[in-house]
Amino acid sequence: MQAIDIQSEEFLESLRLGKQEAFQVLFEAFHKPLCFFAARVVRDGEEAEDIVQEVFLSFWKMERDGFPNIKTIKTFFYNSVQNRCLNYLRDLEIRDRNYRNLNREELDEDYFLCQQIRAEVIAELFEAIDELPEKSKEIFKKSYIDGQEDKKIAEELGISLNTIKTQKQRAKSYLRVRLGDLFVYVGMFFPGF
């Protein structure tokens, strides 16, 4: 699966044809940034996930011939999420007249543009992790994102404890090169890194 290039014509074609694997690749590429984007607007992580879920579902059910490239799909996603967020905030205001946490006047196009940029910058940071060799990535994620113990990972993957340690070390030096100064932040986020 890691070999799929989402920029490629083949990928777009398999999306058009409704191949579920292609959808999964697309979902994995955009899910977190879109959730982040939505959460910045609605200030509610679960709601953000729901909104993104709906957008993907509507994309799955719609006709997808009109997208000439991945960029137009991305724009569609951000626009749809943005609209559903506004929709959600409006609902909140209708049922709760006291709900005025967000200054709605602030929610102009420029605000959304900034939130999208923000999501993409953070995504960029995360992409580096995805660029790790498959095995290191898996170990890295289990260890630092899921917070599993080395011993458990070793058992699960059927590899030695030593291999785990080497792989983690490799991931670290790769990220240090790839992220430069940003590496500091990865360290902050993943304690014990």
Next chain:
Amino acid sequence: MKQRKEIHDLIAASLRDELSGEELDVLREWMAENEHHRRLVEDLRDEKMLRDDVRLFASFDTGKCWERLAAEMGQREVKKRSLLRKWIAYAAAAVVLLVAGAIWYLQPKEEGVKIAEVAPVTINPGETQAVLVLEDGNVLPLKGMKDTTILIGERERLTIDESGNLKYQLTGNSQMPSFHTLRVPRGGEYKIVLDDGTEVWMNSASELRYPAHFTGDMRKVELVGEAYFHVAHDREHPFVVVTRGVDVRVLGTSFNVSAYPDESAVTTTLVEGSVELDAEELGQAVRLSPGEQGVWENRRMDVRQVNTKLYTSWIKDRFSFESEGLETVLRRLARWYNVDFRIENPEMKEKFFSGTIPKYEDVSKVLKVMEMTTNISFEVKDSVVIIQ
């Protein structure tokens, strides 16, 4: 769109201290554009903020969400999320139309389940068209006339400019106030410049009766339907728009009057200047300040603060709605696209819409935008659009 990508790349690179001098200039320029931009870059440079962002970003469980989505993708029927069910308790649900500009992906297609429902009938939007009814009952169709001079009587001339706008420029010693009526059908729109220089943008299904040449103390016109007025200033001769129940008196100003027979209210929205609203039932005329709207309904006048853009954007070729009921929204679409709607599911009437859409798209595109951003679905049958 292109710029968007560049900027996020530039910011990421700046965090890594990998920017060239030239790129840094581009980023600085972007930051100087406004407060939002500057704050975004500063936030991302702030360690704590960035850490919070990274945490939030990582908190979304892509794997679990995918499983949930894959399960729903396999089902034909959409499973409503649980939160939505909770909301049904609330009578009104607000829905947002797709914000302008992003409808390029809605090209009509021959195949495909959902789109095929809407696509077979292309109902085109309105255009610049109107008929001029003279006092003697003669009717002049104005459709398609451009850059023309019309002679009325012996020496009165009307000119139609290159954009198709009708302009009155009568001789100063024009005699009798002969009344003309400009009738704009459903699906039409027209701009006219009256003899005193007042500009009037007429909306679809609207009619304006006015003297070809203003004489006397008042400049009086009668309106059925909707029009936006930019009244030429003349303190000596107040301009009065007479509508069903309400008179709008002005000196020189811009405002919108909506007085459709099928709407329960007569709505006057003041953009600039000042107007007075008078009705027989009112003891005293009501004066509006800019940004205020007078709503005359059930023999009562309510004045409220509004965003005037929502009520005047139609002259700039956009529909704008803010918390409008579905019926109101559809009535406006019906006038412009000259198409009839039928709501078969009464629950839909409880829905409220906000948003703005371009007017010149054909109606199936507008409907598709609504379908995609709401849970409404449309079906076109014999040029009637049915809402299930």
